[in-house]
Amino acid sequence: MTVPEIDPARPEVLFDPVTAYGAAREESPVARMPVPGMGNLWVVTRHEDARAVLADPRFELNANSFMRPPGIPEHCLEHLRTMSEMDGPEHLRLRRLASPAFTARRAAGFRPRIEAIVDALLDALPDDDPVDLLAHFARPLPMDVIGELVGIPAEDRPKWREIGAAVVGGYGPEFIAAIPATIAEARNAVRRRREEPGDDLISQLLHVQDEDGDRFTDTELVTLVWQLVLAGQTPTNLIVNGLEALLAHPDQLAALRADPALMPRAVEELTRWVGPQLLTAPRYTKEEVTIGDVVIGKGEPVTTAIVAANHDPRAFPEPDRLDITRTPAVGHLGYSHGAHFCLGAAFARVETEVALSAVLRRFPDLALAEEPRPTPDGGTWRLASLRVRR
Numbered sequence: 001m002t003v004p005e006i007d008p009a010r011p012e013v014l015f016d017p018v019t020a021y022g023a024a025r026e027e028s029p030v031a032r033m034p035v036p037g038m039g040n041l042w043v044v045t046r047h048e049d050a051r052a053v054l055a056d057p058r059f060e061l062n063a064n065s066f067m068r069p070p071g072i073p074e075h076c077l078e079h080l081r082t083m084s085e086m087d088g089p090e091h092l093r094l095r096r097l098a099s100p101a102f103t104a105r106r107a108a109g110f111r112p113r114i115e116a117i118v119d120a121l122l123d124a125l126p127d128d129d130p131v132d133l134l135a136h137f138a139r140p141l142p143m144d145v146i147g148e149l150v151g152i153p154a155e156d157r158p159k160w161r162e163i164g165a166a167v168v169g170g171y172g173p174e175f176i177a178a179i180p181a182t183i184a185e186a187r188n189a190v191r192r193r194r195e196e197p198g199d200d201l202i203s204q205l206l207h208v209q210d211e212d213g214d215r216f217t218d219t220e221l222v223t224l225v226w227q228l229v230l231a232g233q234t235p236t237n238l239i240v241n242g243l244e245a246l247l248a249h250p251d252q253l254a255a256l257r258a259d260p261a262l263m264p265r266a267v268e269e270l271t272r273w274v275g276p277q278l279l280t281a282p283r284y285t286k287e288e289v290t291i292g293d294v295v296i297g298k299g300e301p302v303t304t305a306i307v308a309a310n311h312d313p314r315a316f317p318e319p320d321r322l323d324i325t326r327t328p329a330v331g332h333l334g335y336s337h338g339a340h341f342c343l344g345a346a347f348a349r350v351e352t353e354v355a356l357s358a359v360l361r362r363f364p365d366l367a368l369a370e371e372p373r374p375t376p377d378g379g380t381w382r383l384a385s386l387r388v389r390r
Contacts, residue, residue: 003294004031006043008378015374017278017381018320021045021308029292033303037067041282042294042302047315047330049291050304055338059283059302060087066281071176076183078219082227084281084340091339097216098224098343101204107346110149114351117144118358130369130387133359138239138386139165145351146232150189150225151200159185167233179226186225190218231344235351237276237382242267242356244386245274245322247368252324257360266324267352272332273322276380278307280336306333307381363390 004024006013013020024031025045033041044050053059066085068077083094100106121137121144143164147157163185166178193202202221209215216224246253246266256262282301289296296302310332311319335342342348359366369387 003028006031006033008033008035014376014378017307018311021278021305022311022320025305025308025312028294030294030296031305038064038282038301042296042300043279043308044291044302044304045308045312047309047312047333050306050309050333051330051337053283053291053302053304054280054333054336054340056289057087058286058289060286061085061281061340062087062284064301065283069176073180076179079183079186079223079226080179082223082230083343084227084231087339093214094216094220094224095339095343097208097214098205100208101201102343102346104346107350110347111350111354113148114145114354115358117141117148118354122358122362130389133243133386133388134236134240134383135385137359138236138355141239141355142232142235142351143229145235145347146228149201149347150228151193151198151202152185152189156185163229164233164236167229182226182229183222186222186229187218189225190221194218228344231342232348234276235348235355237380238271238348238352239355240383240386241274241276241381242270242352243359243388244368244372244383245270246356246360247366247388249322252322253360256324257364260357260361262324263353263357264349265326267349267356268332269322269324269326271334271352272310272316272326272328274381275306275310275332275334276382277334278305278379278381280304280306304333306336309333363388366390 004027006020006024008014024043029044029046029049031043031045033043035041044053061084068080072080083091083098086094118141121141125131125136140161143160144157146164147160152160159181163178163182166174167182190202193200194206197203197206202225205216205221205224246256256266280303282303285296285298285300285302287298309315313319315330316326316328335345335348367389369389372383372386375382375384
C-alpha cells in the first residue's frame with residue numbers, strides 16, 4: 001500500500017484541511033507528515049483506527065509529545081507538565097481527584113453564571129457595524145468563564161483577558177510572556193482560596209480527598225489552573241467557527257432559529273464538522289504496531305487526524321454535509337477519546353451552547369459582513385476575524 005504524505009505547510013493543507021486530510025484518508029488509513037525537529041510523523045486518518053489508537057496503551061504520551069518553545073522561565077517548567085502529558089498511574093491519580101469537579105451536572109449548574117458573562121459581553125459590544133465577534137466576544141469569553149470558575153476577583157479579570165488573548169493567539173513571544181503571568185496569577189488564586197474559601201473550583205479541589213486520604217498539592221492545583229487556561233481557549237475558535245458555518249448555511253441557521261431546543265445537538269455537529277483541533281498530540285509506540293497494512297516500528301511518533309476522522313464516511317453518512325439534526329451512531333473525536341478525553345468537555349459544551357444561543361437570539365438579522373479568512377495554523381482551524389452585521 002502506498003502511504004500518502006501530508007505536508008502541513010502547503011497552502012492546500014493549511015486552507016482546506018478537510019479536503020487535504022480526506023484525500024489521504026481515502027487512500028490509506030495512515031499517512032506520513034514531515035515535521036521539523038521530529039522527522040516523519042505517522043498520521044492515522046480513519047475514525048475507527050483513530051479511536052482505537054487513542055484508547056490503546058501501546059501508544060504513550062511522553063516528554064517528546066509536547067514541544068516547549070524556548071524562553072520559558074525555569075520556575076514555570078514544573079507547572080507545564082499537565083495531565084494531558086501524563087499516562088498510566090500518574091495520570092489516573094490526578095484525573096480521579098479532578099473529575100468530580102468537571103461533571104456534566106456541575107457544568108449544568110454553572111450555566112447561569114456563564115449566561116451572565118455572555119450577556120455582559122454582548123451588552124458591551126461596540127456600536128460599530130460591522131463588528132468583529134471574535135475580538136469583542138469569542139476571544140474574551142473563555143477567560144471570563146475561567147475566571148468565574150476558579151474564583152478570580154473582578155478587578156483581576158482584565159489581566160486574565162490579556163493572558164487569554166495571548167494564549168489563543170498561538171505560540172509566539174506573547175504566548176511565552178503569558179506563561180509566567182498565568183503561573184503567578186494561578187499561585188495567587190490558590191493561596192487566596194486556601195485562606196478564604198469560596199464557591200469556586202479551586203475551593204472545591206482544595207477539599208477533595210480520595211479514600212486513601214490523597215489530595216492535590218498546591219503545585220498540582222497551580223498546574224491544573226494553567227491547563228484550564230490553555231485548554232479552556234477552545235470555545236473561542238469553536239464559537240467563531242460555528243457561527244461562520246451557520247451563517248454560511250442558511251437552511252441550518254433557519255432550522256436552529258425555528259427550534260432552539262436543537263442547540264445541544266447543533267453544538268455536537270459543529271464540533272464534528274468544524275472543530276478547531278485538527279490533530280492530537282503525538283503518541284509514541286511502545287512496540288511494533290500494524291494499522292491496516294502499515295507497520296509502524298517501536299518508538300515512532302503517531303498522531304490522529306481529528307479533522308479526517310470526523311469527516312470519515314465510514315463513521316458519518318454524508319460527512320461533509322452540515323446537519324444540526326444529525327444523531328450519529330458513533331461519537332466525534334473533537335474532545336479526543338479514551339483516558340485523555342477532555343476533562344472540561346462538559347463545560348466547553350455548555351459555554352458554546354450558551355454563547356451561540358445568545359448571539360442568535362439577540363441578533364435575528366445577523367449576517368456575514370465579509371468572507372472570513374482562516375489564520376494559517378497547521379494544528380488549529382481558526383479564523384482571523386468574524387465581522388458581522390447585526
